[in-house]
Amino acid sequence: MIEFKHVSKVYANGVKGLFDVTLKIEQGEFVGIIGLSGAGKSTLLRSVNKMHDISSGELNVNGNEVKNLKGKDLRKFRRKIGMIFQAFNLVTRTTVIKNVLTANVPDMSFFKVLFGLYTKEQKIAALEALDKVGILDKAYIRADQLSGGQQQRVALARTLAQNPEIILADEPVAALDPVTAKQVMNDFKKINEEMNISILINIHHVELALAYANRIIGIREGQIVYDGPSKDVDQSILDQIYAGNIPKEESLHGTL
Amino acid sequence: MELYDKIFKPKKMELSNGKVVLEKASRAPFILIVLVLAILLSAKITGFQLSILIERGGQFFVILLRMFSPPDLSYIGKVINPLVDTIKMSFLGSFVGSLLAIPFAILAASNLVNNRVVLIVVRLFLSIVRTLPTLVSALIATYIFGLGTMAGTIAILLFTFSYVGKQLYEQIETVDMGPFEAMEAIGANRAKGFLSAIMPQVLPAYLSVCLFCFEGNVRYASILGYVGAGGLGLALNEKIGWRQYDSVGTILIVLFLTVVCIESFSHYIRTKLT
Amino acid sequence: MMGKETIEQQYKKEPKRWYRNLLIAIFLVVAFSWSFSTVHLKITPQGAGVAGKIISGIFHPDTTLLFNFTSSGVAYLLLETICIAFLGTIVGSILSIPLSFLAAVNIVPKPIAVIFRTIIMAIRTIPPLIYGLMFIRVTGGGPFTGLLTMSLCSIGMLSKLFIEAIEDLDIRILESLDALGCTTFQKIRYGILPQLFSAFMSTIIYRFDMNLRDATVLGLVGAGGIGAPLIFAMSSYRWNQVGAILVGLILLILLIELFSTRIRIKLARG
Numbered sequence: 157m158i159e160f161k162h163v164s165k166v167y168a169n170g171v172k173g174l175f176d177v178t179l180k181i182e183q184g185e186f187v188g189i190i191g192l193s194g195a196g197k198s199t200l201l202r203s204v205n206k207m208h209d210i211s212s213g214e215l216n217v218n219g220n221e222v223k224n225l226k227g228k229d230l231r232k233f234r235r236k237i238g239m240i241f242q243a244f245n246l247v248t249r250t251t252v253i254k255n256v257l258t259a260n261v262p263d264m265s266f267f268k269v270l271f272g273l274y275t276k277e278q279k280i281a282a283l284e285a286l287d288k289v290g291i292l293d294k295a296y297i298r299a300d301q302l303s304g305g306q307q308q309r310v311a312l313a314r315t316l317a318q319n320p321e322i323i324l325a326d327e328p329v330a331a332l333d334p335v336t337a338k339q340v341m342n343d344f345k346k347i348n349e350e351m352n353i354s355i356l357i358n359i360h361h362v363e364l365a366l367a368y369a370n371r372i373i374g375i376r377e378g379q380i381v382y383d384g385p386s387k388d389v390d391q392s393i394l395d396q397i398y399a400g401n402i403p404k405e406e407s408l409h410g411t412l
Numbered sequence: 413m414e415l416y417d418k419i420f421k422p423k424k425m426e427l428s429n430g431k432v433v434l435e436k437a438s439r440a441p442f443i444l445i446v447l448v449l450a451i452l453l454s455a456k457i458t459g460f461q462l463s464i465l466i467e468r469g470g471q472f473f474v475i476l477l478r479m480f481s482p483p484d485l486s487y488i489g490k491v492i493n494p495l496v497d498t499i500k501m502s503f504l505g506s507f508v509g510s511l512l513a514i515p516f517a518i519l520a521a522s523n524l525v526n527n528r529v530v531l532i533v534v535r536l537f538l539s540i541v542r543t544l545p546t547l548v549s550a551l552i553a554t555y556i557f558g559l560g561t562m563a564g565t566i567a568i569l570l571f572t573f574s575y576v577g578k579q580l581y582e583q584i585e586t587v588d589m590g591p592f593e594a595m596e597a598i599g600a601n602r603a604k605g606f607l608s609a610i611m612p613q614v615l616p617a618y619l620s621v622c623l624f625c626f627e628g629n630v631r632y633a634s635i636l637g638y639v640g641a642g643g644l645g646l647a648l649n650e651k652i653g654w655r656q657y658d659s660v661g662t663i664l665i666v667l668f669l670t671v672v673c674i675e676s677f678s679h680y681i682r683t684k685l686t
Numbered sequence: 687m688m689g690k691e692t693i694e695q696q697y698k699k700e701p702k703r704w705y706r707n708l709l710i711a712i713f714l715v716v717a718f719s720w721s722f723s724t725v726h727l728k729i730t731p732q733g734a735g736v737a738g739k740i741i742s743g744i745f746h747p748d749t750t751l752l753f754n755f756t757s758s759g760v761a762y763l764l765l766e767t768i769c770i771a772f773l774g775t776i777v778g779s780i781l782s783i784p785l786s787f788l789a790a791v792n793i794v795p796k797p798i799a800v801i802f803r804t805i806i807m808a809i810r811t812i813p814p815l816i817y818g819l820m821f822i823r824v825t826g827g828g829p830f831t832g833l834l835t836m837s838l839c840s841i842g843m844l845s846k847l848f849i850e851a852i853e854d855l856d857i858r859i860l861e862s863l864d865a866l867g868c869t870t871f872q873k874i875r876y877g878i879l880p881q882l883f884s885a886f887m888s889t890i891i892y893r894f895d896m897n898l899r900d901a902t903v904l905g906l907v908g909a910g911g912i913g914a915p916l917i918f919a920m921s922s923y924r925w926n927q928v929g930a931i932l933v934g935l936i937l938l939i940l941l942i943e944l945f946s947t948r949i950r951i952k953l954a955r956g
Contacts, residue, residue, distance in 0.1 A: 232599065235598060237598075239597040245591045247612045247613065248613075261605075262599040279700070314594075455773060458769050464825055468824045543936050543940060552920075556736050556737045562724065564724075
């Protein structure tokens with residue numbers, strides 16, 4: 157469970173990243189976070205695993221007060237939280253399976269990491285993760301030879317290999333074409349329903365967010381302006397979130 | 413360069429719709445003049461005289477001829493040992509130097525280390541070690557470690573260390589930090605993050621640089637003997653002193669063949685790496 | 687989704703890299719221990735003393751020597767060294783350019799290229815000191831010899847990098863120039879030369895850097911520059927002088943390197 161209590165973040169130059177955010181997300185929810193670029197979506201998402209620090213308020217994730225986590229405890233905490241990036245962040249020169257295996261690195265000794273000595277169990281687990289996202293046959297191919305959609309699925313497999321309780325996805329499909337984007341979103345949905353993993357997605361593609369997430373959080377200028385079921389989101393709410401800046405094609409009645 | 417623009421005002425060009433574009437005066441004449449002056453100055457200081465070259469140029473080939481017509485092939489037996497020594501020195505010096513370079517390169521990379529002081533100190537250290545000409549450090553090493561191959565190995569080690577170190581940290585700085593970020597997000601500490609996300613990216617370039625350095629070091633090692641630091645250089649020095657140019661020719665041929673082998677091998681591996 | 691058996695199958699398909707890695711590791715270990723015969727790890731107390739004296743010499747350099755601007759002072763000799771390196775690089779470049787063109791596979795037929803590459807490699811293998819000695823016969827001792835030696839030594843690296851630049855040429859621009867109606871000369875002037883120019887300049891400046899360091903060494907064979915006073919000072923155990931020379935040398939090289947890096951960055955960025 158993720159709980160934000162009056163969380164604020166102020167950057168060093170005085171800019172307010174988040175302002176008085178209060179939220180509660182239960183295990184197994186699929187939450188889409190929407191809003192303009194720079195509204196605070198990334199900040200919100202990345203404060204959950206302390207990639208960004210918060211300035212004030214309480215943030216509790218699965219029983220841990222995130223603000224107080226440091227060093228070894230922070231790393232242990234992060235083991236249970238997966239993160240998917242817009243740029244995939246794979247090590248492109250190595251094979252797909254090696255990328256997925258890096259999920260085990262924080263638990264391994266320095267020398268094992270240096271020489272890349274993974275156990276058979278770890279390798280089988282990695283292969284199973286690849287199977288879950290449907291690219292088992294690509295296991296020994298170099299990552300940069302895959303298409304964008306496939307690479308993002310490798311990233312997803314890497315996250316699954318961690319056995320996370322929560323997955324944070326920061327604009328995971330922004331770099332993909334519409335068809336591939338839907339495939340990846342389907343993967344997220346499947347993972348959420350079958351494995352009961354909480355999923356928080358930052359997304360600026362409103363139709364996708366509404367189609368896949370159960371719950372929508374709208375952020376504008378660091379503040380939550382909407383928090384409710386996705387089926388209740390209508391044009392007026394969208395206007396509020398995007399301050400009227402959302403182009404008409406992106407609206408509810410756009411093409412999907 | 414702004415001063416230059418003040419003296420030679422940029423040309424104003426007016427377009428038909430009234431817009432004005434400023435074209436800066438060409439730097440070329442300035443650079444050309446500086447270059448010519450520099451050449452003249454250097455010629456004077458070094459005593460460059462084309463006339464002498466033309467007159468006595470033939471002498472250059474006299475020795476060359478003496479070396480190879482024909483080279484003293486019976487000498488080959490005696491060359492093997494120093495040759496092997498030279499290869500050993502280069503290998504060891506390059507190997508250890510390359511390894512030592514790694515921690516220093518990491519400390520000198522601005523995307524891994526935030527502390528400005530550490531960055532500047534380490535980079536300065538690498539620069540200074542690099543500016544020491546290999547022969548000079550070999551010379552100094554002979555005073556400290558005595559004559560012989562140890563001194564040569566140390567000299568090569570120092571050079572390799574600084575050269576590889578600089579190339580490596582420059583490589584590290586151009587690396588994609590994305591995967592590293594991902595590793596931090598799943599709870600890896602910086603060392604492991606480096607190993608799994610950054611090292612795979614720089615490894616091919618690193619190995620390529622090490623091999624390239626090793627290649628060059630083999631050639632260089634042969635000279636180190638001149639200051640008494642072991643290897644072929646000693647034999648070379650001796651033979652030249654005795655004016656036994658045919659033996660010198662032999663040494664050069666053997667050296668040439670060795671270098672060709674090592675370079676082809678190294679070239680082959682380096683193309684496979686990329 | 688595939689069953690457990692297919693996963694096992696995939697697992698077995700893993701390319702068996704570890705044979706190769708083990709072989710490489712063994713090779714390295716063997717080579718390392720074999721090479722170790724060249725090393726002895728004892729430093730005599732004498733040796734350590736010398737190290738100490740050199741270090742103190744660097745920190746207490748002989749300032750009269752350092753700031754002596756006459757022809758025997760460090761400053762003049764450094765200037766001489768710079769000039770040797772500078773002209774040596776220029777002459778070397780002039781010699782390298784035709785050689786490189788003759789050794790590039792996209793300009794001349796392969797057999798000719800191979801011949802010239804071998805020639806270049808032979809030129810490169812001959813240690814600078816040999817050239818030094820050969821040129822002493824031509825021009826006597828002194829900086830002129832140093833200059834000539836440097837030129838020949840530069841040919842090796844300059845040609846190698848020039849050849850790379852030539853072979854990297856993007857000839858597509860020749861196509862567009864052709865379409866515009868340019869003559870061959872114009873195509874070379876506007877299509878090929880601009881590409882080569884910055885690469886060549888960058889290489890030449892880089893080589894100048896290195897020549898500077900090698901030039902200091904030529905003094906050891908009596909070819910001018912700062913090498914001779916250095917070796918003289920060392921053999922007479924005048925550590926303060928050694929310190930002065932080293933300090934001057936290092937500062938010079940650092941300065942020039944800073945300068946040349948700036949220029950090379952400008953060349954690369956345009």
